[in-house]
Amino acid sequence: MQALVIVAHGSHLNPDASTPTYEHADTVRKTGVFDEVRTAFWKEEPSFREVLRTVESDEVYVVPLFISEGYFTEQVIPRELRLEEWDEAAWESDGTSATHATLEAADVGKTVHYCGPVGTHDAMSDVIVRRAETVTDDPDVGEGFGLAVVGHGTERNENSAKAIEYHADRIAERNRFEEVRALFMDEAPEIDDVTDFFDSEDVVIVPLFVADGYHTQEDIPEDVGLTDDYRTGWETPATVEGHRLWYAGAVGTEALMADVVLERAAEAGADVGDAVETVRRRTRVAGAETSADAGAGD
């Protein structure tokens, strides 16, 4: 038996923080490739501390629904899961390259395949692009559009910015969008000045956050000038300083994120069959069918 456990931050204050985690778990569950699919949270229940004991399987794939490597993925989660042999050198990561490490959880004696966070996986670039497609409702969005990949950024953790820049660079190399920029809330270059960084009239803003909350629903809309007061709402697209800004909140709410979770587990050795393809097909933007998968019937 193999189990998938998706671990995420959750919130004591925001009821929507856990919603994307539940939804991606449901998407993976429907593929039927894991005997069990569970979720666990730092701030909600079951806690990281207790989730493994609720799992029957002896092989457990743990995928952190976090954006970057750092404090949570390297210290908090391994500690709380009781992965006593954990050493962050096990990932041999440069800050964005962690894949997985196989360890034993001390309290339950199960084999835990501890994966790198979803946010640094290469497939995350596709989710960001998909987010742009979803926001604009255009599966071919790109020509004439700029793309702003937005991260929190923090002086305390250099990996936080690395993940954002990594994907911005990868997407830029595809030459699909006219311009791609990595922008931040708490360090330069700042999202407040978003229109200064783009020549394109249309700019899609994709925040690299797991769930919608304070930052994506309050700070960023006000910072970029979509609204003076988040409580009064905003329109997408909205015209700001001569640019049309397209904004629809956290990338983590994009259905394709379930695919990244699966890819992480598969690389750690999970048998996921053709679930990756199934999820990609099921989560596509309406109108994005290709001849290869049109009429798949689900």
Next chain:
Amino acid sequence: MNDEQLDALVAAAAEGVECDGLRVSREPAGFRFETPDGDHGGLDEADLRAVADENPWFVSNWYYWTEVDRPAVETAFLRWLEGADGTAVPERYEALAEGVDAAWGELEIEVGLGDDGHRTYEVRHAEDADRPVEDLEVYADPLEARELVKYDDRGRYRPLKTAPTLASGWAFVDLDGRSLVRAVDVVYPATVTNWHLEREGELDVSHWRETMERQTGIYGVIETWDRGEGHEHVEWVAEACCVDSQCLKRREWEYDDGTDLAVDGGDGEFPCREPCSLVVAAARKWTKLEGEESQTYEFELTPSEKEQVEDIIDAVADGTAEEIREADVYEGANRYRTRFLRAKRFDDEGNLCGVPTDEE
């Protein structure tokens, strides 16, 4: 009982069967079939089938508890629900036919008899115990409970799943054992597992000190709260957060391995094995606040006003402020009385009796 169960019994007889008073074995003289009501020996297979056929409850009960593949924790919980370890099979089947109720936190779980001795389970809020199921929102998929547990009856987010504020008005019906345990695990995560570990004598409790010592980042500060002045502050935390009125888990953690807390751990069926994330977050705030030194302030209050301040603190701490009627000015925490007190005793900066918080 059905043919599959009977065939399984005959097949298992060679190895020996023992469950809730039923014993079946193969001896040199033939099969032996025993229940508390009778002992039949020297049976050939046809005889065994005949006598088993006359005791269908014992056979289906054995089949349900031993031939259905389920983890030990699930078996233990489901058997506990129907009182399997303390009630003989015939009495239990008669009770199950009527429906056997068990309580788990605010849940009422009813066990009934399905076809051929299989059990069916229903779960709802205990407050809805006597309501006809037609009056309730009926669900079948345990995962749908995720939305039911998110908000209380007043629509407020419930960050603590074991808070005694579970919303009512719903029911999961016709569940099998697996689905029932999943539903309970969504409502009260990990409680069944920890309850089972406790029964097996294997519950791993992390006491206050060790739990706080492992905190890092913004929570690392909690460790500094111990400044050699005893552990009264942990008593206050437990009294504030970990009593039955606030959480249905039974607190099993203490100050440390050798130092119990005086505050009662509560009467919950399922144990709490370490301070939860809400307690940790609150303790971080208190650690900072408790770093302040006391100051002496001088206020002018009438005796009734002093009592009113005490009433207000009680009402907020107990969550009863909302229950005080609009016009009930006899209650100290009544809104109009409180507004009068503020109008009279606060200055323009919101200082009680005009006394500034920080000395000038």
